[in-house]
Amino acid sequence: MKIAVMSCIHGNYEALNAVLSDIDRQKADKIFCLGDLVGYGPHPNAVVEMIRSMDIPTVQGCWDEDIVEGLNACECSYPSILAEKRGKAAHEWTNDQIHPEVREYLAQLPLSLREENLCFVHGSPHNQHEYLMPEVNAFTALERVMATGADVLFCGHTHIPYVRTLDAGQLAVKVQQPEGTSTKQFTAPLKQIINAGSVGEPRHGRPNATYVIYDTDDKLTTLREVEYDYQLTCQAIIDKGLPAIFAWRLAQGLEYAERAEDPTHVCER
Amino acid sequence: MWAIASGIEGNLAAYEAVVADLKKSRQEVENFYLLGDIIGPTAESNRLVKRIQQPRNGEPTPLVCQGWWEEQILILRALGRTGEPTQLIDRYGIDMTKTLWDAIDSTTLEWVRSLEFGFAELDCFLIHGSSIDVSDELTPTTDPIQMLDRLSRMEANQLFCGRSGLAFEYKIESGSLTSQVQTLDNLSSPTPTVLSPRRIIGVGSVGRIEGKASYTLYYPGSNKLEFKTVRYGAKKGFG
Amino acid sequence: MDRHPIYLVTGPCGSGKTTWIHQQLITSTEPSAYICLGADATPIDLTYITATCPHVKPISAGASWTQLAEIQPLYVEIAPQLDLSSLQLPVDLESCQRIAIVPKGLIDSEYHDWATQTLISEVTEKNATLTASPRWGLTGEVLDPASLNVFWDELIQGAYGSVSRAKGIFEIVDGRAFYFSFGVGYPDVTYFELPLPPVLNGRPTRFSGLEVVGDKLQAQVIMETLQDCGLDDNALAYYQEQIRSQLSTELPEEVLV
Numbered sequence: 001m002k003i004a005v006m007s008c009i010h011g012n013y014e015a016l017n018a019v020l021s022d023i024d025r026q027k028a029d030k031i032f033c034l035g036d037l038v039g040y041g042p043h044p045n046a047v048v049e050m051i052r053s054m055d056i057p058t059v060q061g062c063w064d065e066d067i068v069e070g071l072n073a074c075e076c077s078y079p080s081i082l083a084e085k086r087g088k089a090a091h092e093w094t095n096d097q098i099h100p101e102v103r104e105y106l107a108q109l110p111l112s113l114r115e116e117n118l119c120f121v122h123g124s125p126h127n128q129h130e131y132l133m134p135e136v137n138a139f140t141a142l143e144r145v146m147a148t149g150a151d152v153l154f155c156g157h158t159h160i161p162y163v164r165t166l167d168a169g170q171l172a173v174k175v176q177q178p179e180g181t182s183t184k185q186f187t188a189p190l191k192q193i194i195n196a197g198s199v200g201e202p203r204h205g206r207p208n209a210t211y212v213i214y215d216t217d218d219k220l221t222t223l224r225e226v227e228y229d230y231q232l233t234c235q236a237i238i239d240k241g242l243p244a245i246f247a248w249r250l251a252q253g254l255e256y257a258e259r260a261e262d263p264t265h266v267c268e269r
Numbered sequence: 270m271w272a273i274a275s276g277i278e279g280n281l282a283a284y285e286a287v288v289a290d291l292k293k294s295r296q297e298v299e300n301f302y303l304l305g306d307i308i309g310p311t312a313e314s315n316r317l318v319k320r321i322q323q324p325r326n327g328e329p330t331p332l333v334c335q336g337w338w339e340e341q342i343l344i345l346r347a348l349g350r351t352g353e354p355t356q357l358i359d360r361y362g363i364d365m366t367k368t369l370w371d372a373i374d375s376t377t378l379e380w381v382r383s384l385e386f387g388f389a390e391l392d393c394f395l396i397h398g399s400s401i402d403v404s405d406e407l408t409p410t411t412d413p414i415q416m417l418d419r420l421s422r423m424e425a426n427q428l429f430c431g432r433s434g435l436a437f438e439y440k441i442e443s444g445s446l447t448s449q450v451q452t453l454d455n456l457s458s459p460t461p462t463v464l465s466p467r468r469i470i471g472v473g474s475v476g477r478i479e480g481k482a483s484y485t486l487y488y489p490g491s492n493k494l495e496f497k498t499v500r501y502g503a504k505k506g507f508g
Numbered sequence: 509m510d511r512h513p514i515y516l517v518t519g520p521c522g523s524g525k526t527t528w529i530h531q532q533l534i535t536s537t538e539p540s541a542y543i544c545l546g547a548d549a550t551p552i553d554l555t556y557i558t559a560t561c562p563h564v565k566p567i568s569a570g571a572s573w574t575q576l577a578e579i580q581p582l583y584v585e586i587a588p589q590l591d592l593s594s595l596q597l598p599v600d601l602e603s604c605q606r607i608a609i610v611p612k613g614l615i616d617s618e619y620h621d622w623a624t625q626t627l628i629s630e631v632t633e634k635n636a637t638l639t640a641s642p643r644w645g646l647t648g649e650v651l652d653p654a655s656l657n658v659f660w661d662e663l664i665q666g667a668y669g670s671v672s673r674a675k676g677i678f679e680i681v682d683g684r685a686f687y688f689s690f691g692v693g694y695p696d697v698t699y700f701e702l703p704l705p706p707v708l709n710g711r712p713t714r715f716s717g718l719e720v721v722g723d724k725l726q727a728q729v730i731m732e733t734l735q736d737c738g739l740d741d742n743a744l745a746y747y748q749e750q751i752r753s754q755l756s757t758e759l760p761e762e763v764l765v
Contacts, residue, residue: 080737081738082652082654082655082733083655085736086736134450137421137462138446138462139417140418142414142446143414143417143418146414160453161453162450164449164451165448165450165451166446169414169444169445169446171413171414171444172444173440173442174440174442176440178496186412186413188414204453204454210453223451223453225453244729245667245729248667249662249667252665
């Protein structure tokens with residue numbers, strides 16, 4: 001079976017349409033979505049309505065949560081004062097625009113989904129705000145997959161797609177207790193983290209939308225990069241009164257806000 | 270030499286037994302850590318806290334961090350990081366909320382509020398549960414990959430903890446893993462990660478088992494560990 | 509080049525005048541003096557040169573010319589806003605080395621006519637301008653470094669108009685001041701710390717500011733974004749208090765020098 005996994009649409013309806021058309025052409029059997037349907041972009045309601053109308057299984061992202069719960073993120077979730085000011089401006093705008101039924105839909109989204117040996121989360125299994133960067137320590141990455149009990153972990157949140165294959169994991173452990181000593185060998189079979197990138201807010205240096213196709217039979221992943229008329233989204237950002245810098249950043253493939261300096265930092269609150 | 274203990278749970282006699290045992294030692298105790306669960310749901314906890322705050326002549330001054338019981342009283346008094354005492358009720362029933370509330374006086378509460386979350390010293394981290402949560406219970410049977418995660422979150426080679434109440438040394442002697450990353454523009458060659466040895470130490474429990482207090486000695490110079498058990502009270506010699 | 513006691517340096521905006529003067533000054537240890545004529549409001553160049561070359565005596569533009577004669581060599585940077593033909597100097601022009609720094613491609617100009625020596629910089633003609641470049645005074649503003657990095661990257665990549673040259677002095681929250689420089693054809697130095705005493709008690713009173721050479725610059729947006737990078741009084745007081753208490757617990761030799 002071919003599945004398509006997408007993430008981080010961020011109210012970019014043009015990009016979503018382009019990705020859905022591409023998924024159609026790739027003949028995927030099923031689509032999953034890893035959250036962050038809204039935030040920053042100009043069409044939050046239209047994006048959610050499209051996802052709902054297609055019955056796409058979706059997990060909740062951090063932006064979806066913030067729109068539902070109110071902005072309760074603490075300062076540390078913003079990498080800079082500038083990012084905080086821009087993030088709050090985007091949050092306020094989205095919060096004003098969003099329809100009640102859209103808010104209800106976002107509220108009931110699960111934090112993770114399972115399908116056989118595949119697991120789907122927004123950030124990481126432990127926290128939807130945690131960034132699983134491709135350079136995270138390999139054992140840490142392995143722990144994130146193992147924590148789900150799945151073999152393949154799909155995540156988003158970083159806005160740059162990648163496939164990380166973790167193989168030949170071995171640990172030798174010796175436990176000493178007053179009652180005696182025991183040793184054990186731990187081996188991990190092949191595990192993968194597949195990051196779906198971002199449909200509406202790419203960060204790989206080009207404005208194109210990204211998502212992934214995964215074939216459950218041959219276990220192959222294809223990273224897809226889809227061109228679309230991003231200028232339409234840029235214009236809508238300006239027309240709707242969102243900060244113009246979002247349009248410029250989208251056109252550069254720079255994402256709307258920069259990422260935290262220590263992306264593994266997670267607020268304890 | 271460091272002495273590291275946890276889980277007194279308001280058991281004053283057990284604490285006295287440990288302090289007396291330390292006094293007998295020929296080596297000086299440089300650091301004396303109490304890794305949480307100092308109090309329990311008893312009024313005796315208040316006397317124990319006073320005792321800890323006033324070490325007698327020649328006794329080391331303990332460095333104390335919060336444990337699970339300390340977190341529960343903070344939650345009950347609306348001073349905690351989460352709102353609801355769910356863990357307390359799940360574990361001990363609803364009546365325990367009143368028992369604990371009544372047991373801990375305001376002086377003790379103030380002291381609990383002032384405690385640290387944990388200690389970083391040399392390549393060690395010392396904490397009640399783990400870096401994730403005070404209730405995170407690491408045991409001799411915890412999955413090694415999970416143990417490794419707890420160590421790396423603290424960037425420590427040695428993690429001393431007390432939530433399980435068990436005394437153990439869990440040593441990850443070696444490890445290896447191959448990682449390969451494919452991005453839109455690049456496919457890296459498989460990169461091996463090799464792990465240097467590191468360990469998690471359960472320091473035992475002073476007060477959980479009546480008549481039998483256990484704690485841990487650590488010698489930073491030689492990196493050696495010693496698990497100590499002290500029998501005390503009426504059942505001495507038979508426990 | 510023959511040693512002349514007084515160098516008059518001119519050229520279009522963004523052509524590399526300060527860079528050339530700085531190169532002369534930084535490679536020498538002899539007492540020298542520097543003055544920039546026509547740029548009093550945002551003395552970025554003066555601050556930069558005096559902070560990085562302690563042997564150079566800064567002379568404010570209002571100083572009397574008798575002071576100028578005291579230390580030589582003297583480098584006089586002449587801003588392009590000043591009209592060279594009507595420039596009145598109390599020294600004999602003939603006794604000075606007159607240097608024009610001109611961009612590549614600029615062949616015939618008033619600078620060529622006026623100078624005794626013309627140096628061609630790496631900057632191309634389209635990246636230098638004959639008109640005055642916009643400046644923003646920021647004295648008293650203390651910026652969050654992470655925000656400043658984002659703003660600077662956006663600025664030099666063209667988010668606020670096309671930029672060929674930008675230089676600025678910024679105060680950041682830990683009390684240090686940084687010199688930021690970007691230019692097409694300039695050495696690839698993004699920023700460095702100025703050797704100035706840290707300010708950890710309230711807002712700094714020393715100069716900071718930004719100057720940009722470019723096309724279709726969104727001056728208002730640049731100013732607003734810079735303000736969005738700044739700390740308010742409460743935040744500044746909080747961080748300064750933290751830094752002070754951190755410094756007081758450190759060993760004296762580890763304190764910022």
